[in-house]
Amino acid sequence: MAQVELNKVVKKYGAYEALHEVDMRVENGEFVVLVGPSGCGKSTLLRMIAGLEAISSGAISIGGRVVNDIRPKERDIAMVFQSYALYPHMTVRKNMSFALKLASVPQPEIDAAVERAASILGLGELLDRRPKQLSGGQRQRVAMGRAIVRNPQVFLFDEPLSNLDAKLRVQMRAEIRELHQRLGATTVYVTHDQIEAMTMADKIVVMRQGYIEQIGHPLELYDRPANLFVAGFIGSPAMNFIEGETSAASPQSFVAKDGTSITLPAGSAALDGRRVILAIRPEDLAVVGDGTPDAFAGKVVGVETTGPESVILLETCGTRVSLVLRERASLGVGQTVLLRADPAKLHFFESDDHGRRIIM
Amino acid sequence: MQDRRRTLVISLPVALLVLVAVFPFLWMAVSAFKPLAQLYTIPPRWLPDPPTLVNFKTVLFESNIPRYFVNSLIISIGSTSLALIFAIFAAYGFARFDFRGRSAALAFVLIGQLLPTATVIVPLYIVLNYLGLINTYLGLILVYLILTLPLSVWMLTGYFRGIPKELEDAAIIDGASHLGVLFRISLPLVSPGIIAVALYSFVATWNEFVFALSFATEKEMKTLPIGLAEFSTEFDTDWGAVMAASFVMTLPIALIFLVMQRMFVSGLMSGATKG
Ligand SMILES: Nc1ncnc2c1ncn2[C@@H]1O[C@H](COP(=O)(O)OP(=O)(O)OP(=O)(O)O)[C@@H](O)[C@H]1O
Ligand SMILES: [Mg+2]
Numbered sequence: 001m002a003q004v005e006l007n008k009v010v011k012k013y014g015a016y017e018a019l020h021e022v023d024m025r026v027e028n029g030e031f032v033v034l035v036g037p038s039g040c041g042k043s044t045l046l047r048m049i050a051g052l053e054a055i056s057s058g059a060i061s062i063g064g065r066v067v068n069d070i071r072p073k074e075r076d077i078a079m080v081f082q083s084y085a086l087y088p089h090m091t092v093r094k095n096m097s098f099a100l101k102l103a104s105v106p107q108p109e110i111d112a113a114v115e116r117a118a119s120i121l122g123l124g125e126l127l128d129r130r131p132k133q134l135s136g137g138q139r140q141r142v143a144m145g146r147a148i149v150r151n152p153q154v155f156l157f158d159e160p161l162s163n164l165d166a167k168l169r170v171q172m173r174a175e176i177r178e179l180h181q182r183l184g185a186t187t188v189y190v191t192h193d194q195i196e197a198m199t200m201a202d203k204i205v206v207m208r209q210g211y212i213e214q215i216g217h218p219l220e221l222y223d224r225p226a227n228l229f230v231a232g233f234i235g236s237p238a239m240n241f242i243e244g245e246t247s248a249a250s251p252q253s254f255v256a257k258d259g260t261s262i263t264l265p266a267g268s269a270a271l272d273g274r275r276v277i278l279a280i281r282p283e284d285l286a287v288v289g290d291g292t293p294d295a296f297a298g299k300v301v302g303v304e305t306t307g308p309e310s311v312i313l314l315e316t317c318g319t320r321v322s323l324v325l326r327e328r329a330s331l332g333v334g335q336t337v338l339l340r341a342d343p344a345k346l347h348f349f350e351s352d353d354h355g356r357r358i359i360m
Numbered sequence: 361m362q363d364r365r366r367t368l369v370i371s372l373p374v375a376l377l378v379l380v381a382v383f384p385f386l387w388m389a390v391s392a393f394k395p396l397a398q399l400y401t402i403p404p405r406w407l408p409d410p411p412t413l414v415n416f417k418t419v420l421f422e423s424n425i426p427r428y429f430v431n432s433l434i435i436s437i438g439s440t441s442l443a444l445i446f447a448i449f450a451a452y453g454f455a456r457f458d459f460r461g462r463s464a465a466l467a468f469v470l471i472g473q474l475l476p477t478a479t480v481i482v483p484l485y486i487v488l489n490y491l492g493l494i495n496t497y498l499g500l501i502l503v504y505l506i507l508t509l510p511l512s513v514w515m516l517t518g519y520f521r522g523i524p525k526e527l528e529d530a531a532i533i534d535g536a537s538h539l540g541v542l543f544r545i546s547l548p549l550v551s552p553g554i555i556a557v558a559l560y561s562f563v564a565t566w567n568e569f570v571f572a573l574s575f576a577t578e579k580e581m582k583t584l585p586i587g588l589a590e591f592s593t594e595f596d597t598d599w600g601a602v603m604a605a606s607f608v609m610t611l612p613i614a615l616i617f618l619v620m621q622r623m624f625v626s627g628l629m630s631g632a633t634k635g
Contacts, residue, residue: 052529073535085530089548099534146534 002063002076002153002186003028004049009058011044011210018044019210021058026154026203031180031187035197035233036207042190045207046156049188050079063153073102078147079156082163084139086131086146092118093127096145117149120179137168144176148183155180157189161196173199194234198222206230224347228355231279231347237311240285240321242278243351246271254278258318263294265343276358277349282311284345285323287331288338295338300331314339385610392416392603399599415604424579425605428587431576432566433612434497435583439504440561443512446505447557451516452542456528466517473510477570480506488575495581503571508561515560519553520546555620563613584609 004026011019019041026032034042047053049060051072059066067075078099087095093114100110118124121141131139140160147155160176161169177200180187191197197204198218206213206221206229214226225231231239244256246264254262254276262278264271288295298316305311310329314321316339323339331337348358391399392415394408419425453459454466484503485494493499523546531541547554572583588605591598
């Protein structure tokens, strides 16, 4: 087992810089999820850890050893690819034993390792099939089997579930977590699905355009996003953003650009009359009855019901916001309702390009 | 009704095509078993009556054809093997490695193919003569590379490009070297391409005439296509023997196609990825 450390790692493709001085640390046995929109450099980062891409500058170390110039096979890592990348001309058994065979492991040991991995993943029946005779989920399992037979120090996953249907994805999510708990190997897992990140990670690394935006425990990212990007990326439905100003004269209120006033928690003096962006999670907004203090009006423009909960889309404060109701909604489109934002659950961000969180 | 009409629309041209393609071959096969007198009758006789093996006797026991057959075999197999070895490495390089001037080089490979054969005969003769390779197996084997290598490289490059990059990445992670990836993963997966290239190269060299005529002038070195011409003398052509010799010459090609046809496995790649 080993920790993985990235120190000012840069990746350049010609003149284009895909990763800018990335610093990151994965502790021994930790399950870290790299998440971010398409093209942000997640795969590139993972492939650099694997040794499939050269490092332009900086250092990557695995288990305390700098691996910049060390070939993939000597890094003691295993990788599961998005497309599974099973060798089509080999049976499942051969696929899984390929690495051990190349490493000249004695045949009885190979057989034992393959049997063990197959029983963990429930592949026993399939060992003599070719990849084309397997379903998508089974292929996915074989790809994981190929990784675990080697008993590597570090597991790398690049969007392993993105080709599966929704139900299977949820099931495999749990299986991968379980496997991690069982094997305890250090894991770096790439996904663009923030729900996958939230449910699986010990630690999430949010990336955008080659920069790391925030690193932290899933709930830490959820409760205290470091900037507007993370705030908008983590959580579904996404966090609501309302542009407006605070006034130095009355520090207790925030005025949105359409004039709607929202009451702030006591001690909001840190905002001292600046233009800011107020943010609130959809579940921290509530529909309230007439006469509730601090309420403001909104017009319903859409209702989406998933069964256990309903997402209400509203127009208010000069923008569109969403609100999650835990009960069946009896609201109709076009109706005007009163809303209240939980003052303790408000977030504030600078209204500049960086959109940093304002700490109060 | 619709279906039957569509079947007709498709099968009629196909039948026509097969007829045009197969008729000369059939005529050759049938003529090879005819006695001399029946070859010239008007109207033509379709079937030999009675069939005779005299033409084959002439070809197999009274001519140089067996020797030429062996020559052709050595030269075609030699040059096909050599072309395959070169083409595999060249094509893999073109398909997988990003180096300066790659596309220019790939285009340049084909330019050789565009030159008319006649333009290279004299320069080649001078070079081969200088190297002492006129009238040797090696001489023709090397010359035939000029003929077959460009297209072989192009075809195989396409096949190699069709292999998902992630497969090779996975093999590298599993601990394979670059050569290991080529031989254990990529090569087995392009075997339909290898078979196609081998067939193409074998057929092209087996039938080649102009180079063989120019560079293999001695009796011991001649190949089958040249040998066929020996049945024509100044005054007379022994058509029966020509047909029998052609039959002998066609046989290996037909056999190879029959055997290989089953090896053109389609969908060898399926299962590698999600699809
Ligand atoms: N071989 C390459 N040459 C040039 N640019 C590249 C190359 N590979 C990746 N890039 C660029 O680097 C950036 C990061 O790519 P990367 O594949 O790491 O994105 P990603 O975060 O994995 O995206 P996705 O979620 O779509 O897989 C992209 O802008 C991409 O265009
Ligand atoms: Mg990617």
